[in-house]
Amino acid sequence: MSDKSTNENLRFRDGILAGLPIVIGYLPIAVAYGILAKSTGVTLFHSFAFSAFVYAGASQFMALNMIAIGAGVGEIVVTTLLVNLRHFIMSASLASGLKRELSKYFPIIAFGVTDEVFSVLSIKEGEKSKEFIFGLQAAAYTAWVGGTMIGYIAGGLLPAMLAGSMVIALYGMFAALLVSAIKKSHKLAVYAAASGTINALLSYIGIMSKGWNMVAAIIIVAAVGAFIPEGKEVTADE
Amino acid sequence: MNNMLLIIAGMVLVTYIPRLLPFLLLSRLKLNTRAKRFLNLIPYTALGALIMPGFLTAIPESPLAAVLGLSFAIVYAWYKNSLIVSVLGSVVVAFLVTLAGNMI
Numbered sequence: 232m233s234d235k236s237t238n239e240n241l242r243f244r245d246g247i248l249a250g251l252p253i254v255i256g257y258l259p260i261a262v263a264y265g266i267l268a269k270s271t272g273v274t275l276f277h278s279f280a281f282s283a284f285v286y287a288g289a290s291q292f293m294a295l296n297m298i299a300i301g302a303g304v305g306e307i308v309v310t311t312l313l314v315n316l317r318h319f320i321m322s323a324s325l326a327s328g329l330k331r332e333l334s335k336y337f338p339i340i341a342f343g344v345t346d347e348v349f350s351v352l353s354i355k356e357g358e359k360s361k362e363f364i365f366g367l368q369a370a371a372y373t374a375w376v377g378g379t380m381i382g383y384i385a386g387g388l389l390p391a392m393l394a395g396s397m398v399i400a401l402y403g404m405f406a407a408l409l410v411s412a413i414k415k416s417h418k419l420a421v422y423a424a425a426s427g428t429i430n431a432l433l434s435y436i437g438i439m440s441k442g443w444n445m446v447a448a449i450i451i452v453a454a455v456g457a458f459i460p461e462g463k464e465v466t467a468d469e
Numbered sequence: 470m471n472n473m474l475l476i477i478a479g480m481v482l483v484t485y486i487p488r489l490l491p492f493l494l495l496s497r498l499k500l501n502t503r504a505k506r507f508l509n510l511i512p513y514t515a516l517g518a519l520i521m522p523g524f525l526t527a528i529p530e531s532p533l534a535a536v537l538g539l540s541f542a543i544v545y546a547w548y549k550n551s552l553i554v555s556v557l558g559s560v561v562v563a564f565l566v567t568l569a570g571n572m573i
Contacts, residue, residue, distance in 0.1 A: 256556065277473045280474075281477060308480060312487070318488045327508045337492040341485070393564060399559050400560050402520055402538075403538060403558070403560070406524075408516060409516040409520070410546035411550065427521025427522070430522065445519070454507060457510065
């Protein structure tokens with residue numbers, strides 16, 4: 232029994248460690264969010280509630296913007312739905328790879344699905360235990376909510392130029408995760424590049440919002456890939 | 470500020486439901502090979518779209534800092550297996566390039 236709980240603790244700790252790159256990426260953005268929320272005139276309690284209960288970076292920033300220009304509740308909520316629709320696809324991809332025994336924890340795991348947690352989890356090899364997932368999610372969540380509070384209360388202490396450079400952290404993490412996957416299967420580079428190119432083209436054309444561009448790029452390329460026979464692909468990239 | 474609580478409650482719903490639904494639905498569905506392959510490719514197409522073109526405007530005052538920071542992460546990840554060094558290194562490189570740009 233004590234062996235079992237030691238193992239569980241170890242896996243939880245591994246999850247937290249795996250979440251450290253996310254923590255580095257989230258902190259400056261959450262601090263910036265706290266500062267912006269305060270200057271938009273949102274109360275400390277409401278700022279906390281946004282980060283702790285909505286827990287969705289991009290749409291929180293967008294909501295602040297819309298609150299500032301006096302947008303209504305309906306507009307803000309509908310825009311949030313559109314911005315966060317990509318999490319539907321990410322959750323679907325994640326859920327299909329998790330063991331059924333974890334299903335009673337799905338409501339908690341689902342709450343913690345962000346771009347970054349999804350990326351780290353889906354690139355991780357081997358079995359994903361609930362302790363690992365919870366450790367990872369707890370690290371990311373604490374950084375986001377804690378960072379928001381730090382920004383609101385002590386904002387401005389972080390030098391602007393350092394905060395500006397730290398924004399690259401999450402992109403660095405995405406790129407490093409992608410590279411580690413590509414090392415094992417070179418053809419994945421083609422899918423990632425195709426999706427990034429389509430997303431860039433769509434945002435250059437500028438008809439749809441950023442959120443929709445991303446959803447379209449992710450789905451189109453994965454759908455095309457699903458119809459390419461596995462064998463053909465291998466010859467295609469060599 | 471009742472309005473604010475309404476905004477928060479609405480955002481909680483439309484954020485949580487899309488995250489939760491696939492978990493509830495997929496544990497009941499049996500997927501065919503093609504659907505599985507589609508879902509298996511999502512992480513890589515998502516990473517591509519998360520990086521491109523967003524990173525170019527991540528540091529508005531110095532796109533070069535963003536490009537070089539990201540390049541460090543890519544090159545380091547190719548040769549070594551430490552996510553944390555890739556991430557910290559990309560920040561240090563981006564910071565130094567921004568700093569250099571400000572001094573010139």
